[in-house]
Amino acid sequence: MKFSDAIAQFTADNCLATDLSSNPEISGVADIRTAAPDTLSYVESSKYADWIERTPASALILPDDARMQARASARAIAWVACHNPRLTFAQAISLFYQPYRPAPGIHPTAVIDPTVKLGADVSIGAHAVLGARTVLGDRTCVHPNVTIYPDVTIGDRVTLHANCTINERTWIGDDCIIHSGAAIGGEGFGFVPSAKGWIKMEQSGRVVLETGVEVGSNSAIDRPAVGETRIGQNTKIDNLVQIGHGCHIGANCAIAGQTGLAGGVRVGNGVLLAGQVGISNQIEVGDGAIVTAKSGVQKSVVAGATVSGYPAISHQLHLQAAAIHKKLPEIYQFVRKLQAVWGSDRASD
Amino acid sequence: MKFSDAIAQFTADNCLATDLSSNPEISGVADIRTAAPDTLSYVESSKYADWIERTPASALILPDDARMQARASARAIAWVACHNPRLTFAQAISLFYQPYRPAPGIHPTAVIDPTVKLGADVSIGAHAVLGARTVLGDRTCVHPNVTIYPDVTIGDRVTLHANCTINERTWIGDDCIIHSGAAIGGEGFGFVPSAKGWIKMEQSGRVVLETGVEVGSNSAIDRPAVGETRIGQNTKIDNLVQIGHGCHIGANCAIAGQTGLAGGVRVGNGVLLAGQVGISNQIEVGDGAIVTAKSGVQKSVVAGATVSGYPAISHQLHLQAAAIHKKLPEIYQFVRKLQAVWGSDRASD
Amino acid sequence: MKFSDAIAQFTADNCLATDLSSNPEISGVADIRTAAPDTLSYVESSKYADWIERTPASALILPDDARMQARASARAIAWVACHNPRLTFAQAISLFYQPYRPAPGIHPTAVIDPTVKLGADVSIGAHAVLGARTVLGDRTCVHPNVTIYPDVTIGDRVTLHANCTINERTWIGDDCIIHSGAAIGGEGFGFVPSAKGWIKMEQSGRVVLETGVEVGSNSAIDRPAVGETRIGQNTKIDNLVQIGHGCHIGANCAIAGQTGLAGGVRVGNGVLLAGQVGISNQIEVGDGAIVTAKSGVQKSVVAGATVSGYPAISHQLHLQAAAIHKKLPEIYQFVRKLQAVWGSDRASD
Incomplete structure (x- = not known):
């Protein structure tokens, strides 16, 4: 595909300027460091600008930066400039790559309780197991070896990747993606100390994932003793994350790998939790707050704050103290x- | 169910006082913050006492605290007081909630080696796989897609949740619960450095879980090169916990989410390890010790001590230094x- | 087996000295602390020398240390001395222990796409699922309930343990071992912030595991948006490790449990990452570097350095500051x- 034809499709109204002098044939998208000569890559910011001198890519998506554009033109690299090169690159990937998606249909080895209600055009993989009274929306895809316990409700266009487990009563909204090995809706870690040792508190609650939630591989989201553990819409959760019983996470949050939330944590909307963060029981984290990697949050965090360290303090103070x-x-x-x-x-x- | 009838069943000899003036009909149990009007909730301590003014719950389990009791009565909320509200609430949950449990029986898609010995009334789910010479006790439940390697011994009333894996020679006592995705008895991380790179040390040992152990979702407990990795009775392990090869954990411990123990760690009885704790190779942690969240334990901890920080020091000193x-x-x-x-x-x- | 016969087989040219006076019958190998009387154990260094006075083992592998050898002889314990007792012990284990390995053959419940190409003598367990165009090398073993997505290439003598998932396009070299529940090749955590919330960046790349890589239970290795996530040959990865999209790890590294690498991290050869380490986006770690447990690496680490702490600094300075x-x-x-x-x-x- 000619670069000019490609950008017509993926830049939409987002295009600020171009250099189409070379207008190369583009066969795919690539990382700027390892690009093949007939590929399209991108530079997000001036931090990576030196790669323009070295990349073998024949076309680039650039930011609104005349100097970087001139460097690309000097090497006869075709380019398109836009306000958000990373977003534009995401659109370019979709032009050249279609993610794997099983065709609709139910594999004969899937075990589906007779009381299950299936939407239109679902895809259910080999050896998947769907428990009683489970409901699956339209075009939802259940990969092989997934186990769904009874009384689970799953919306439209949901993807459950192989070997994940959805426990009883879980409610999953439209357009959610659950990656391999994730365990959604398991029993919260609820034990009462007694003279005879730990007494198990039954976990009668459920997990609710609102529309557009994504949960990474081998993450675990527990249900509480009573009520709900709830993840707000479009919140994205990375791999190996632990969400304890009764947590309420707002919308549009991003929670990076290996972060853990103890029981009953309340997280607002648009919160960023970086990797390996820990948040103690019952803590509240306000809207738009940022917790940097590896921080241990023991006190509630006000909206908009950035905190760091263990115990977490203001990010600025943390940097100075460190x-x-x-x-x-x-x-x-x-x-x-x-x-x-x-x-x-x-x-x- | 009338509140008076309910408390007759769940408080046993634990009831200190009641206000039954309103004696409402109770339909279920709930969190005090999100309770529906016809539900029973609880207040664990004065820390949450202000919720008595706001909760829509029509009945409460309260501590032995006259002031809190008066506040409830003033709002015409029925209440029962007892020494341990949380334990009593656990009992109340069990009155209104029966956890899901598959009926006894063996699903026709389960693959069971002919040498397996099954106890009475076992339940074996779809696509479960039981290896040679495995023994299952009475009323043990194996959920779908569980894999059990050969020579595993499993006691009575054990629950293995979906997609967990039990490796060869593992020994699991009565009343254990293994949650989804947990990997029990895999090979320890044992490699010997050599001029030619890492040489694998075969892991000939096994994992032993004593009676009443619970292991959370996606946790991993490795077997050692020789001997045992052993978890003592009634020890409770949360999600995403790593127990290295050759660890010996005592009885009645609680190990919170994402905590990791390197190889050969010795933990006494009644030890609490909070979330994201790390313990180095061969360290000993004495009976009743507490390690607070995110601490990194590099030196042995004496019985009864509370340690914090990285590297972990006495909790008091840690607080002062922090x-x-x-x-x-x-x-x-x-x-x-x-x-x-x-x-x-x-x-x- | 007589001790003299045993050491003839496992010490090869590695034997420095022996005391065969008692030359006991050896029935197996054991940890020095819990050894039975007719077993062989080892002492790695003088740190554990006091166990020579107490161990019931009847034979020992010792280092080149006359004092320790004399202590063993004084208790009539047979011994062999060598430069690397741990390596010699690994060889002794292999003399007495053969790891479980399913016989070649394809279980009738496995679901294998007709386009799959299988090498000689493969073993495919019950309920395993192999997607379209997947290639399996000779003597490769796929345990039960494993799911392999389409277009995966797997070399010779690879072991995929139960319930692991290999996502589309993953390339796995010869002699790799993937433990239970590991998720290889899942979508990287790639989202672009926009006014409408997070926009998913499709992850068109793949994961490559070179020859001899081992990946622990419930670890996750993500594929990138473009290009590769690559793990170099003979690198060993423990349980519950997170490797983000686009990381490049060199050869002969060891990565301990619960360590996490964010996206695009570059790790050289022979690097040691201890447990619960975190490494930020795009960081470089040079050849032979060591990162001690729980460290948080926010700046690139030069070859050969040892760093510690959060944020990670030179290990010596970290010790002094701590x-x-x-x-x-x-x-x-x-x-x-x-x-x-x-x-x-x-x-x-």
Whole structure:
């Protein structure tokens, strides 16, 4: 496909400027570092601008930056400029790549309870198991070896990847994607200490995933003793994330890999939790807050705040304290000298 | 069910006082924040007492606290008071909720080696696979898509949730629960460095779960090169926990989500490991010790101690040091001023 | 088997010295702490030397240490000494233990697309599912309930343990081992923020595992939007590890449990990442570097460096700073006294 024909399809009204002098034939999309000569790549920001000098890609999506555009033109690389190169590149990928999707149909080895209600054009893979009274919406796809317990409700255009498990009473909205091995709706970790040891609290609640939620591979979202664990619409959850019983997550959040939320955490809308974050029981995180990677949140976070560290404090303060933490040996040496000269006693006079 | 009839069943000899003036009809149990009007909820401690003013619940389980009881009565909320509201609430849940449990029977798609020995009234789900010489106790339930390798011994009343894997030679005691996706008895991460790279050490040992152990979704418990990895009775393990090869965990411990134990760790009885804790190779943690969330334990912990931080130190010291860590920018500024006035040289005279 | 006969088989040219006076019958291998009397165990270093006084093992593999050898002889324990006792012990295990391996053959319940190409002597377990155009090498073993998506290429002598998932286009080299529940080749966590919320970037890339890679239970390795996520040959990955989209890991690395790499991380050869490490987006870690447990790497790490802490700094500096971190309450007390006496104002004169 000619580059000019490609950008006509994926840039829509998003195109700011182009250099079509070379107008190469494009066979696919690629990372700028490993691109083949007939591919299209992108540069998100000036941070990666030096790659323009080196990439073998024959076409680039660039930001609104005349200098970067000139560098590309100087190498006879065709380019299109737009406000959001990454978004435009996402659209370009979709032009060249269609994700794998099984055809509609029910594999004869799937075990489907007679009380299950199936929508139109569902795809149910080999060895999938659907429990009693489960409802599946239109065009929903259940990959092989998925297990769905009874009384689960699943919307339209949902994808359940292989080997994931959906426990009883879970409610999954339209357009959700559950990746392989994820465990949705399992029993919350609810035990009451007693003289005889831990007593199990039955977990009578359910998990609700609103429209457009994505849950990564091998993540676990537990149901609570009573009520719901709820993930708001379009919230995206990465791999190996733990969402404890009774958490309520708002809409449009992004939760990165290996982050864990203990029980009853309340997260607002548009919150970013980076990787390996931990949030303690019953904590509240306000709308639009950001928790940076590996932070441990033990106190509620106000809307819009960015917090870091363990225990998490304001990100700015964390950066300052971390910078000085490295100087502790030097600070301590000075303090020891002061103590030797002036003495703790004298200082405390 | 009338509230008075309900409490007769779930409070047993645990009831300290009641207000049955309204004696409402109860249809279920609920979280105090999201309760429907005809439900029973609970207040664990004065921390949540303000919810008594707002909850729509028509009945409450309260602690032995006259002030909270008066607040409930003032709103015409029926209540029962007891020493342990959370335990009583657990009992109340069981009055209104029966967990899903498949009926005894063997699904025709299950693949069961002819040498397997099955106890009475077992339930084996669709597409489950039971390897040679495996033994299953009475009333044990194997959910769909579970894989059991050969030579596994499983006791009575055990539940194996969908898509979990039990590797060869694993021994699982009575009343254990293994949640979805958990991998029990896989090969420990045992490699010996050599000039030719990593050489695999075969893992000839096994995993033993004593009576009443619970293992969360997508957790992994590895077997060792020789000997056993052993989890003591009634120890409860949350989701996404890693137990390395050769660990020995005592009885009645609780291990929260995403905690990881490297190889050969020894944990006593009644130990609490909070979420995202890490424990290094060969460390010992004494009976009744507590490790708070996200701590990294690099030295053995004595019985009864509470440790925190990374590296983990006494919890009290950790709290003090963390509080001062936040003041490091201010401390450093003062130290710099001192250095400017008095100089490192002079202080070191 | 007589100890002398055993060591003839497993020590090869590695034997430095022996004491065969007792030359006991050996029935197996064991941990030194829990050894039965007729077993062979090992002592890796002087750290564990005191166990020589207590172990019931009747034979030991010892290091090249005359004192430890004398202690064993004094208790009439037979021994063999060698330069690398742990490696020799690994060889001894293989003498007494053969790991479980299903016989070649295809279980009738496996679902294998007609376009799949199978090598010689493959073993395919019950309920395994192999997607279209998948290629399996010779003697490769697919355990029960494994799901392989279309267009996957798998080499010779590969083991896929139960309930793991291999997504579309994944390429797995010879002699790889994938443990239970691992998810290889799932969609990277790629979303572009927009006014309408997160927009999914299709993940058109693939995962490549070179020869001899091992991936632990419930780990997840994601494919990128474009290009590859690549794990170099003989790199060993433990349980519950997250490898983000587009990471490139070199050869002969070891990555311990619950470690997570965000997107686009570049790791050299022979790198050690201990447990619960986190590495931020696009970071580079040079050949032979070591990252100690729980560290959070936010800046690139040069070859050969050892880094620790969060944020990760040089290991030596981390140890010093951590030691002084514990003294912060004491330091702060002294600083406060100084401030009281000399005042911030005066110090800033």
